[in-house]
Amino acid sequence: MTDFTPLQSLIGGGLIGLSAVLLMAFHGRIAGMTGLLAGVLPPLAADWPWRAAFLAGAAIAPMLWLASGWEISFSSPATPWTLATGGFVVGVGVVLGGGCPSGHGVCGIARFSKRLIAATLTFMATAFVSIFVLRHLIGAGS
Template sequence: MTEFTPWQSLSGGMLIGLSAVLLMALHGRIAGMTAILSGLLPGAENRVWRLLFFAGAVIAPFLLIRFGMEIPFRSETPMLWTVLSGLIVGVGVTYGGGCTSGHGICGNARLSPRSVVATLTFMLTAGLTVFVVRHLLGGF
């Protein structure tokens, strides 16, 4: 079971929201990580802001640790399951027209009906998956 960290969670959520608002206000772009990552591929346009956004997302946890904050994260999931899950998510992102951050944070904030349906779908699927893994398959 993951430890409940309300203040860290609130701070993180506020920073994610702020970054999404700033990216939309300053660049007219949605802060969906999948689109940002795919925009780093050779030949893509506007690679500089994408690289900076991605670098900030990767570097931030290391900075927090460096300045003494503990990040309570651990996973006992086997690497094979993690890789397979990532591939399945990649397929879902392709068919769903965006990732959880793009739909869940930015799309819902813009009241996009497509994003509301996508968010409900992946939240219900995630809940069902957790139930099946923990209660029907005995957990991992």
């Protein structure tokens, strides 16, 4: 069971939305994490410094949260191998889907992009079906 964390979720969601709005306002870019990451991996994009700063902020923010005394509880019945395999499968989906859920979901829905709304609905439906099959039909993670 996942812990109910409305305050942390509200703050985190607000910060994600704010960062997406600021990135669009100052750079005219969509806050898709995989697209940003692609620009800081060789070959470097011409605009890699702001990409690196944005990604660093995404990594540093949880550290500041922890340093302020709050905790981030996480537990998973999955093995590290299963998590790594899941990460690989998600990476393949990002390439096939032309982006990640952060860019499609947060920014695409906010811009009323029909294509990105359809992509987000596909991501979510696939996740719901996967979890249902794994937890209720196969019995994994019980």
